[in-house]
Amino acid sequence: MRKELFAGLVLPPLTEASPGADDALLAALGPEFERATRRRLGRSLAIREVDAGSCNGCELEIHALGNAFYDLERFGIRFVASPRHADLLLVTGPVTRHMREALERTWTAVPAPKWVVAAGNCACDGGLFQESPACLGGVDAILKADLRIKGCPPRPVELLRGLLTLLEAAQR
């Protein structure tokens, strides 16, 4: 074990350069967001992730944000276990009928001001599951998304860019 720990001291870091904010996404954020976030978010963002019917592909990539390459926490962004500790909900999946109530309840548990980010095509508009009677068709069917990150699934760097865009908007 020591070997692994010592290697960590001498090896160069793996982390990628920060991808920077995305102008298109930035433009998509409403003025409402900017007003509220300035008060609330400093350089930190606490996220509660909710899988509302994903195929788990989006979850895999959200997980990857924590690995040594993306190291999400260096930006002050972290995933929290309870909605009570969260600033925003990161929602994946086409929102199934059976997840509707759980999503609503989780949202209610998040203290205001709060935001919703749709991650992945399914959460953006239902994706391939748009026509399914078992799905409601994206986060907007239940909550209004403040930001939509497209992709099936979005690559971690795209997710990171989206989240950094939020932080950027909050600081302007």
Next chain:
Amino acid sequence: MPLTHLIADQYPVTTAPWPRFRVDRESWSRAAQTLASGEVSLVSLWAEPGQVHLALLDEAASPAEIAILSLACPEGHFPSVGAHHAPAIRLERTIRDLFGLEPAGAPDIRPWLDHGQGASYRFLGAEGPGLHQVPVGPVHAGIIEPGHFRFTVHGETVVRLEERLGYVHRGLEGLLAGAPLDRAIRLAGRASGDSTVAYALAFARAAEAALGIEAPARAASIRAVMAELERLANHLGDIGAIANDAAFALMLAHCGILRERVLRTADEVFGHRLMMDRIAIGGVATDLTGAGLRHIRALTTYVRRYFPGLVQLYDRTASLQDRTVGTGIAKPDLVRRFAAGGFIGRASCRAFDVRRALPYPPYDRLAFEMPVRGEGDVNARVWIRILEVEQSLALIDRILERLPDGPVATSLPAIDGTGREGVALVEGFRGDIFAWLSLDGEGRVARCHLRDPSWFQWPLLEAAIEGNILADFPLCNKSFNCSYAGHDL
């Protein structure tokens, strides 16, 4: 020959490559009893409007054999298989939910996939002094899929766990019905995102069987490279995550790096990190270039160099072993009865791997070892995965060494107005994935059924956690890593 004896003098239907027979209620019931006797294993049980199908596997035959029995149920009911053979119970509850067909005599008819409106769900009880219940989910504390777990505990010890799933039921089979093949394979590839290659492969192979075509040799090899990369990525990720659940974050960090390298290689070579939509009916969507070959070779070299150190770390850290050895034992007898596949089966004596038992190209030409252990605990499941990482690396190298030249796709035959059917069984990272589909006269999917390995693994998790402490549930759960999406469909 249990299978032929079951289906003697019934009416065959054209299905490829394994036969399907229309049977009467007697043969159906006889099949249920044969399942209960352990002579054959359950592959799947599913329905379409007005009829039910039962796929059986004879593992003892060499090579193994599969047969499908179909029973028309014009009156809306069929003799319950679950009444004799427990692994069928959840599948029958699903059939009842989605098709309204009654399994007559079924021991459990509570809703399964379709939660219905308003009605409250009756969890199975456990009563006694000092027992209390701990409800968890569907929204969990981590970034995982939704499901509800109801633990009955005595102090710290779990007396009973009951799972309630169905939260991510997206109506996948409903969407598949009527879909043209190119849309259908994209949908199939999203049954469970972590197994997208395996699902697309199962779907493609079933469709190819129905159409009477075969992917060219080069395509078959590329498909296998993708499938092994998928296995590699998942095993690496899970080994790290299991160690992390035992508060050993160092392994997670290192395994996370290896997993990320696999995904980046997949992205560079095939244009998608999870390799979604790379398998097409009749072949693959992306050929392997010289640069691609070099990327993959560099990856296997890299993993070979770093992985052994991590294995040593796992093997020599007593505090880690303390949490994994003897924890969450899936008993071999139960595993055999449920015909649980993948590393869960192979960690509990069940030496079954589709790549071996019913090999499809290129595995029919490749020698590889199938690791098997008998302890059935978290540690055994970790070890099976460690050994499978090594096998996958070797397989990738060998496939690349003999990569055939030629086209990577074959064209689809003209649609001639007749319906066709096909079946396939492939080995995903978590076990055998079954696909059955029928095509209509226009070449669209009339019906498709996909069965995730998790159907026969989730129930074993309920059994494996019994008598363990609640705090060890994350470890047990992660070492199983059953799919919610693949199961809820």
